[in-house]
Amino acid sequence: MSSHTRVPAGQETAMKYLLMITVNSDTLAAMSADELRAVDAGHEAFAGPLRESGELVGFAALADPSNSTTVAVRDGVPAVTDGPYAESTEFLAGFYVVDCESAERAGELAALIPDARLTAVEVRPVMVESGLEM
């Protein structure tokens, strides 16, 4: 009976989640070179097993937001400004896309990312192009 009582989250066998790594520029500035290296090593240690388990879909580290340009189109005219859309000491520094069996598992994975100990990792489901009849 146990197998039937499990609620299918969305009738999916696996779902993709975006694990968003937020960093705080003040926290970052206060860190020693050793601490920064430890974070890098933590990412290596995180990604390896995830790749082996077949849950890692993709990842990227993002350049500092000072490298951003922001584009907005008004009345058909694009306006390009240097810098991020929203100035903040907290910003998206990188992400992982994982494909795993449950939201709980995605949360467990987020907790293994070294930045979760420094700032926080936001877990958001990726939407799918399929649906059930209502």
Added chain:
Amino acid sequence: VTASAGTEDLLRELAPQVLGALVRRYGHSDACEDAVQEALLAASQQWPQDGTPDHPRGWLITVASRRLTDQLRSEEARRRREETVYNLEPDHDAEVPEADDTLTLLFMCCHPELSPPSQVALTLRAVGGLTTAQIAKAFLVPEATMAQRISRAKQRIKATGATFQLPPDAERSDRLRVVLQVLYLIFNEGYTATSGPDLQRVELATEAIRLTRMMHRLLPHDGEVAGLLALMLLTDSRRAARTRADGTLVPLADQDRDLWDRAAIAEGVELITETLARSTIGPYQLQAAIAAIHSEAPSADETDWPQILALYRVLERLAPNPMVTLNHAVALAMVEGPQAGLDLLATLDDDSRVARHHRLDAVRAHLQEMAGDVAAARTSYRAAARRTTSLPEQRYLEAKAARLSG
């Protein structure tokens, strides 16, 4: 590679049997699967030209074994053979019918130690005979990700010390339930797919039906296997009616019933009718029976809701589950009015398994709309639209909310 349809069907039928025979002899490995794949490819090229051999299964096993031993011999020169193939105890004495090899393979792929995504991937690879690339494409993940998932699943099974044998009788029914759940998951993956970029996923539903049909042939007296097959056939019969060309979802009540696949309905209804008459009742049979009642109604208004309600009451007792309660509430509303349904839904508000699920809000919205409480319905549709992770469902729910605003 173009094999004639007949050859194609025969090969897909034989693929798990051939793999089963090789696994029995040499142990399960990537090399085994590659060898079977090569043998199938050779057959698909040769048979349509030269004719199908008298013993197609024997032909494939011979060719695949030859490929495997060739491959092992050449690899041996480079690295130790034990890395590639682990040996299970070969079973030379017992004359095992080929049907059991397919079943054993299925049980192995649906090993309870594996996570559902791994069970699904391994089943499609080993029993369904799909390539890793095809499976990766169907699940929209990179091929390397899927390859890792499959290879990890095999290591896991190996680590459990499982041998290539049918599970002992005491575990049989529990293990069978896992197999059926995996097949149903594969089916739902395909069934929920819509048009556009997910088109190839539809094949998953077809594949799930093919595998369940095969199981039904192997275990013709199992009521739940038959029930699941009937449920899939009846659900799939509505495929053409459940989305519009632009991908928008059409709810059951609004579907053009002329688009329903009558042949699939006839087969499903006959199967479930005959199964209910002779088997111990189970959750899949009940869900199939409910689907059959929907299928037999000439129009939404003529649906036999009292009978559906009675079946949901049995299902709720037999396999209590908040998703069942949701559907039960709809049936109750259709028979006793929307308030009765809303009262039943309220019992789910504290159920952590479903309290934040968009379908609870969606059903509540539907019943509030039925009750004429437009403002509440709009709020519930919006809440459901925010919570779903499906784009077509979100568009549908937002459109419902917008219509109530007008």
